[in-house]
Amino acid sequence: MGVNLKEILIRKPISIDDLQHKIIIVDGYNMLYQFLTTIRGRDGAPFTDHHGNVTSHLIGLFSRTTNFMTRGIKLVFCFDGKVPDLKHKELQRRAELKAEAKKLYEEALEKEDVDQMHKYAGRTAKLTTPMVDQAKELLTGLGIPWVQAPSEGEAQAAYMVKKGDGWAVVSQDFDSLLYGAPRVIQNLSIEGKRKIPGKLAFTTIEPQLIELKENLVHLGLTQEQLIDLAVLVGTDYAPAGVKGIGPKKGLAIVKEFKEAEKIFEGRKLEDDVDWKEVVKVFHTMPVTDDYEIKWNKVDKESIIKLLVDTHDFGAERVEKTLANLAPPKQRGLGDF
Numbered sequence: 001m002g003v004n005l006k007e008i009l010i011r012k013p014i015s016i017d018d019l020q021h022k023i024i025i026v027d028g029y030n031m032l033y034q035f036l037t038t039i040r041g042r043d044g045a046p047f048t049d050h051h052g053n054v055t056s057h058l059i060g061l062f063s064r065t066t067n068f069m070t071r072g073i074k075l076v077f078c079f080d081g082k083v084p085d086l087k088h089k090e091l092q093r094r095a096e097l098k099a100e101a102k103k104l105y106e107e108a109l110e111k112e113d114v115d116q117m118h119k120y121a122g123r124t125a126k127l128t129t130p131m132v133d134q135a136k137e138l139l140t141g142l143g144i145p146w147v148q149a150p151s152e153g154e155a156q157a158a159y160m161v162k163k164g165d166g167w168a169v170v171s172q173d174f175d176s177l178l179y180g181a182p183r184v185i186q187n188l189s190i191e192g193k194r195k196i197p198g199k200l201a202f203t204t205i206e207p208q209l210i211e212l213k214e215n216l217v218h219l220g221l222t223q224e225q226l227i228d229l230a231v232l233v234g235t236d237y238a239p240a241g242v243k244g245i246g247p248k249k250g251l252a253i254v255k256e257f258k259e260a261e262k263i264f265e266g267r268k269l270e271d272d273v274d275w276k277e278v279v280k281v282f283h284t285m286p287v288t289d290d291y292e293i294k295w296n297k298v299d300k301e302s303i304i305k306l307l308v309d310t311h312d313f314g315a316e317r318v319e320k321t322l323a324n325l326a327p328p329k330q331r332g333l334g335d336f
Contacts, residue, residue: 010210
């Protein structure tokens with residue numbers, strides 16, 4: 001879910017070319033979920049290999065990362081570790097929504113309603129441990145470093161950017177801002193034209209940059225107050241927030257009362273969680289310095305084994321893509 005601050009934040013267009021030679025830290029789970037929900041057949045079903053194993057995440061990961069690599073972007077991925085205790089209720093809520101979506105998808109399937117099938121199919125997406133392991137294997141083959149976070153991947157990504165090990169966090173969620181990420185890039189992995197559901201029309205999705213400092217000044221908030229606002233609106237650790245409070249109303253409350261004790265006085269979180277516990281999560285989320293950012297040579301053999309031999313990718317297409325990643329040969333005097 002993440003925190004919904006979309007309507008009050010300044011987001012500016014940014015092109016992929018603007019990111020050339022920059023190190024960007026990717027929220028791995030977030031990106032893989034995007035691939036699982038968007039890379040599907042017309043009926044909404046995910047792509048699979050001959051064993052029935054879902055491959056949508058690998059299709060997206062291979063296509064996008066190699067594209068970024070050819071355009072000079074240096075990627076580092078962060079993956080989630082242990083789920084925070086307060087997040088289990090949110091995960092249960094998501095599971096219930098997926099079950100309901102699956103039911104609606106099956107009803108649409110019976111009616112052969114393709115638009116409805118596609119609408120609900122993506123909502124049933126589930127990222128499994130084997131899928132994450134496959135993604136890590138592919139990244140390793142591509143020579144792209146990845147970091148195993150102790151807990152939330154977006155917190156680890158934010159920490160790395162704050163340290164100066166990266167220029168921005170890539171995530172569709174806004175939570176990295178709450179962990180202090182100076183910059184967050186959205187829509188990077190889904191940029192391009194997308195069909196509008198139920199219509200014979202397309203919309204263009206462009207990458208957008210959110211700068212923390214600029215937004216704090218724009219909103220008139222401190223970093224602490226931004227967290228307070230998020231808790232009012234609803235986070236993964238207390239999804240419902242305070243009843244009846246959205247981003248704009250929450251912003252007005254935070255700016256009026258300023259201090260957390262006064263902001264939450266007489267206001268109870270719907271999930272029956274102490275607001276202090278939720279705020280504490282953002283300040284105590286574990287991160288690690290146990291990582292090495294190093295880009296290695298592409299291991300063509302391991303990638304072909306994973307994608308072609310195991311998951312039925314087209315050999316010609318994979319080899320062509322990998323050939324585009326090969327560094328240009330040095331030219332000798334005899335070439336002139």
